[in-house]
Amino acid sequence: MDSPYVNLNIENKVGYIEFFHPNRNSMPSEVLKKIEKTIIDAGTNKAIKVIVLKSGGDRTFCAGASFNEVISIENEEAGLQFFSGFANVINAMRKCPKLIIGRVQGKTVGGGVGIVAATDYCLATKYASIKLSELSIGIGPFVIEPAVSRRIGKTAMSQMTIDAETFFSSEFAKDKGLYAEVFETQEELDEAVKILAEKLTTYNPEALTEMKKVFWENTAHWDALLIERAKISGELVLSKFTKKTLKRFR
Incomplete structure (x- = not known):
């Protein structure tokens, strides 16, 4: 079984x-800490x-x-952390x-979805559908809400939050402004990302920062x-309702 990792490679x-x-690019604390530090x-x-x-x-960008x-x-401190x-x-x-x-x-x-919303520009394939499933398991997308609402608007964010068991298509995500472009294949996506990123490296770095x-x-x-x-999510995850719901996923 492949081990989790966070890598940084510099090219051009x-x-x-x-x-x-290995579990569909899900994010335990260790991976989150490494991503934060690497950024x-x-x-x-x-x-x-x-x-x-x-x-x-x-297949999955992030579960x-x-x-x-x-x-x-088991406790609020661990939940908050x-x-x-x-x-x-x-x-x-x-x-x-x-x-x-x-x-x-x-x-x-x-x-x-919160991490995607926190990028400055995002490209995706047609398979990149999105879902905010938190309410269906007894919590809510509290931490990521500001990032998601800033990107797609409070109305679309509310729609996704309430319709918590539905995957919304990549076209929906593009229409709402989460993705700038959607590509047919991963190869086309990679080519577009490379061209855009390398073009941006030729611009004035101070202008980009400003x-x-x-x-x-x-x-x-x-x-x-x-x-x-x-803190809200950390408290809700300890509620009887959520504990009972999460048992089904063991």
Whole structure:
């Protein structure tokens, strides 16, 4: 069985950050911490002008929170710590001085949708449908909501949250502004990501950094907000309802 990893490879001044987990690229705390640290490191690495965030494998971009870890949460402190992992990754992406391009090859669920929404520009394949399943298991997409609403609007975010068991198509995601473009194949996606990222490396890096600040205006309060939201999820995951629901996924 393949082991989880987070890698950084630099090619033509583009920093490719790739994460992988054998369970459909789900995200336990360890993977979240590594992604956060890798984004921070890439942000200060002078050899990197633009960052691409991608996941390993051909099918699922990210299955969201690691169910095994969520099931094992026994107290509020552990709950806060786990859900803060997503808060910390989104905030690292937001504060990174370099543009982050998302490369989404397949389905994305829950926290993964939040991470896609926190990229500065995102390209995907037609297989990259999205789902916010949190309400159906007894919690809610609290931590990722600011990132998702900022990208697709509160109305679409509410629709996805309430219709928690439905995968919304890549075309829906494109229409709402989550994806800039959708491609037929993974090969076409990779080609487009490479062309875009390498083109951006030729632009004035100071202009890109200043532009990124503009993209993320009025989000300075997210450092505190996302941790407050993590606390809500951390408490809900201990409720009788959620514990009972999660047992079905053991």
